[in-house]
Structures are given as C-alpha cells and as structure tokens.
Amino acid sequence: MLVPMKRLTLYALKDDREALLLALQKDGNVMLIQTDDKTSLPGAEEVTSQLDKAKEAIHFLDSHGAKKSLLAPKLAVPYQQFLLESKGGQQAMDEAENLASQIATLRNEGATLLSQAESLNPWLKLDIPLEELKGTETTDCFVGYLPEEDLEGYLKATEKSLVDINRLGIGPEGIALVVIAHKSQSQEIKHILKEHNFTEALLPKGTGLATQVVRELKTEAEKKEKAALELESKAKEIAGQKDQIALYADQLAAKGDRLANGGTETIKTFCLHGWVRHDRTQQVETAVKSVTDAYELTFREPKEGEIPPSVMENNKLVAPYESVVELYSRPKVGTVDPDLMMAPFHFIFFGMMLSDAGYGLVLTIALFIAMKLFKPQGFAGKLTMVIFFGSISTVIWGAMFGGWFGLEWHPLLFVPMNEPIKMLVLCFGLGAIHLVCGMLIKVYTLIKAGDIMGAVCDQISWLIMFAGFFCMGMAEGPIGKYLALFGAAIILLFGGREKKGIISRLIGGLLSLYNISSYLSDLLSYSRIFALGLATGVIGMVINTIAQMLLGMGPVGVVVAVLLLIGGHTFNIIINVLGAFVHSSRLQYIEFFGKFFEAGGRAFVPLALRTKYTEVTK
C-alpha cells in the first residue's frame, strides 16, 4: 500500500537552524524539498571537498592493509561522540594524504628516470662521453635517429662529402647515428639529413659514457623506489587509524547532508519545505519542540501539481517484495502498490522454477545463516529475504515434483519430466490466474477513477470472453460459446468507441479484438516456468550421472565424484537461483505490471543519518 504523505512547512529563527537540522536528521522522517536555485548553506562545498579527501585517504589505506573482511561489523559510535567532529580522524587523513602524494611523486620521478635510461639503449655502444658530443673547431656534430629505410639513400647522397658517420644501435625512431661533418659542408649535410627524415636525439643530461649514465639513472630510480617502499610501510603502520578517518568521513557526509538545504531565508528567520509520512507528523513535531519553542510548523495535504514521493508500506511477509518493484520502478503516487498481489505469485513461480527440494533446503539454511551473520539492511536485506522466501517455496514445489538433488523421490503431485503436458497446463493455469488478477486491479482503478465505460469495454469484456473459453473447455453445452461471443461482441462494438462514424468505429473494434494475440503470447510466456524447472532438474541429473560413472573407478574416482557432486550442485544452484529470480520477476514486470501498473514514483530520501562505515548507537 502507498502511504499518504503530508507537506511540511517549518518557520523558525536562523539562530536555531543548525540545531533544528541536526534534530531532524536524527529523527530521519523529513525529506526536504529544494525550493530555490541556491539553498545550500555556507561551508557545504568545503565539506564536500573534505569528504572526497577522506574517501581517498580511506581508499589509500585500504590498499595498504587496512581492508577488513566483509564479515567485520561496522564500528559502533555513540550518538554524542558522533556529533564531535573527529580531530584524530582529520589528522590521520592529512597524514595519509601526505604519504599518498609523496609516494606518487617518488614513483613518478622513478618512472621518468627509467624511461630516460631506456632512451639511451641505442647509444650504449658509443665510446664518446655524452657531454663531449658536440662539434670541434673544424667539424659540426649531429646526434639523432634516421629511419632504417632512409639510411641507404642518405649514404648515397653523401658519398662524396667530407663526413663521417658512426652507426649505433636501433631505437624505436630508427638507427642511432652520430654524424660528424666538416664545417664547410655542414649546412649541406644538415639539409640532406633533414630530407631523409633525420630526427635529433634529446639525450638525458649526464656526464660520462652512455653505459655509465644508464647505470647512474637506474641507481637513482632504485633509490626513489626504495624511498617509496619505505613510505608504504609507514602507511601500513597508520592503517590502524582508518577507523578514525572512517568516522570522520561519516561525520562529514552527515554534515554535508545537513548543509545541502537551508531553505529560503530572511534576515532573522528561515523556512523549510518537505514531505513527511502522514503517521509521523507527531514525531517530527516532538523533534522540533526539543530544540526550540520559537517555531511555526504546519502539515497539509499535497496540492495539485505537488508530487510527493512514493513510500510503500506492507506487512512483514510482503515488504521484502518491494525490492522487486523497486528494481522496476516505484508506483506513481495515487496508484496501486502491486506488492500484495504480486508477492504470492513471485513466491510460487520462484519455487516452481528452481523446483528441487534438496536445493531449496540447502539455500534456506545457507541464507538463514547468512542473514544472521551479515544482517543485510535496506534494499539488499529485502532482496535476500525474497530469495529466502523463494527457497522455502522451492522446498515445497520440489517435494511436489519429487526433485531431490537431481534425483526422483516420491513426488507428491507428479514428475514434470514424465508428464510435460500436465506441467504445461499447470503453468498456463497459474499464468491465467496471474493475468486475470492484473486485469482485475485495472478494473478496480478504472472504476475508482469513474471510468466505468473503460472498465466494462476494455477489461471486463475480455474477462467474459476468457470465462467463455474456459467454459468451452470445461463444461458441456453451449454456454461457453455464447459467453465468448458476448465478450467478443462488446469488444467489437465498443473497442473503437473514441472513433467517429460507424465504419471506423467497427474497424477500431476489430483492431482491439486483435489484441487477443497479445494475451495469447502473455499466456505462452508462462511456459518458461516449466523450462527453467527442467533446466535445474536435468543439469542435476547430468551431474549425478557423471558422478556415478566416476564412482566405479576406484578411490581416486570416489574423491573426484564427491568434489564434482559438491561443485556441480553448487554451480547449478547459483545459476538457477539467478534464472529463477530474473524470470519470476520478469513475469511480474512484463505480463502482470503490463496490465495495470503505472510507473514513475519518486524515492523517499529523508534527511537522516546515513553512515557508510560506522553505526551510530544511542
């Protein structure tokens, strides 16, 4: 069911604003609305940049040994302590940031040195110290690379010149050359070199032979790396302070949330707008009252054009299925929350698709333990619960169909693989009930909105027709036929009622009668329940058959068979849980929701303490 929302308006003194926002955040029941373009309070940007830094520091420490296992519980912090901004956290953050940037600089410098050393590779054979690579009184010197394919042409062009060429190693840009030309011809040589795509080499600064310079560069780079490693071990030492940074980050995030929206203001006062659940207004008022009595707080119904967020509320058994709806879209405000109607079908379909009681038992126990250990909250918690319910359903349907770890054992109903037609009828039967439920919800909403004509002509007419088909199959006599014809007649006559003129209206009716094909394809879609059940069962059988073959092969075979049984069935469970969840959700989204659901609701995101790393206690 969708919870009705009230619009909140709060006027108070600016002096009390900080305390009020803090109280509202602790209470966590108000979603503030941005009214003007610029409503964030001063300091908000600073908090955001500080928060980014803290996150980076945490990331840095995580990659230096501070990462805890997923099992570790969140750090518990009392609320009073949470309010005091952690000085230690700030210091630790600065320290981590400092270390990170130092390490990065050292690594960068080291990399530069190494690449310089590498650029000298083609010059290692050179027997002239690098600093002496320049012209003399009578010669000019060119140092650089010439592409291999151009070398021959160059040699030919300079055959008769006063020039000496010293060929060295090959680099990525070509052959490394030292060309010494007589001054009288150096301009000419330079020109020829250019014509043959000569590029001048920028050799690293250094004195001595190339080999020596390379050695020096490499030692220098090693030194930098060593220093970086030292700093990294220092980072490992302060990894223990991650908790403090985490607390600081959460405090910053909470502060950022508070500063994000300050409302509209005058010199002395300010005004906040927001949404509150209709049953929480009293709680909000108490929170405000605890801060000050100089306030004016009103709650009213939303006006036209004001779209409140969609909040779904259901009982404990149905609430987890809200996650399935959220994966699709929240229902639009003022429409039907499909959870209650959807939950039983999702439950049944999931079980039928997995349809192995053994798998169901394993999954039920595993999820039960996992939920006790991890205590997943929010969306993840709901999703886990849906699969937990689904695994219970799997036990039930597995027992019905006699599937136990891929083996057949005392089916309570029948074995789908041996009686596929019976199974298909069961799937289509459940599918028909599912679709009719969807259509009935549409009838309900149409009648509630006063569109009786639409309810009768577009929905009930089809239901009459389907009832007719059902009777034709089940009961003797012509009743079914007449019912079906009656339904079809309504559709034919009124399906195109928006059109003018008898003929175009009849054509419109005929076209809407053609919709029967879409209902048919909807119904056929439910055959996937059988197919997915088949997949689980037969893959289980395959694993068992291979294991049985292995069992006859002596002790090694037994060990391999046991490993295969465990690994294979685990794989089968995982892949089929994914399939069962995706396809039973799909049957809701496409077939069921398609009949009535109106998507497009907004999420309810109240101002609250949303901590990522810590858990705030009283």
Add this chain to the structure above:
Amino acid sequence: MITLGTALAFGGAAFSAALAGVGSAKGLAIAGQAGSGVVAEDPDKFGNVLVLQALPGTQGIYGLLIAFIILLKIGAVGGAGVKELTTFQGLALFFAAFPMGIGGLLSAIAQGKVAAAGIYLTAKRPEEFGKGITMTAMVETYAVLALLISFLMVYGINI
C-alpha cells in the same frame, strides 16, 4: 551394432550441445569484454557486471540439457546399452535438436549484445541495473521456447 538411426540421434545431441554452447560462449565473450571495460573504471561494479554477463550463459546449459535427454532416450548414458534405432526414429531425434541448437546459438549471441548494453547502462546509471537485467532476460524468452519445443519433440518420439 550402431544403426544409422542411432548415429543420427547422436548427431542431434551433438548439434544441440555444440551450437548452443558456441552461442553462449560468444554471448559471454561479448558481454565479458564490455564488463572488463566497466570494471577497469570502477572495480566495485564487478558484482553487478558479473550477473549481467552470466545471463547469456544459459543457452549452453539448455543445449546440454537437450543433448542429455536424447542420450538418455537412446540409452547412451545410464549403462543399459545403446538402443538400435530405425532411421526415421533417428532422423526425428535429429530434427528435435534443431530448435535448441539454432535457437540457442543465435539467441545467446543476441542476448550477449543486450547484456553488453546493459553493462554500459549499469556503468552510467547503477540504479537502473534491474532494468538492464530485465531487458536482457527478454531475449532469453526465445531460448526458453526453443528448449521447450525441443524437449516436447524428444519426449514425443516413441522408441
């Protein structure tokens, strides 16, 4: 002795498992390449990306399933000894493998492409992950239908 019919039935089993398997491998590869790119940017998305990448993997499983049922039917697994099928029985089993083989091959590749698109969708808007999965699952419908009809055909052949 193995008759022509039995050999044809083996052909059907091979056809179904091989083609659907190739399709799934291609589909997983397409989605996996997209996934690696996204994970390179944001390693935290690995879980979501893996779920999307896994979806085109089912066709290979379905193909194996039909192959296994055919082998079961002709007694090639289970130790009872291979049955001698008439040529027409074998041919019928061979044809029964067609929907799964071809349907699996092509639908897995197509599904891989949608999964890759879904992975990009998740990279840009992580909150729309569920929609990416739903759209990818739409393609799977036809693999499921192929599986079903192949199964009914194999089931319907009397030996």
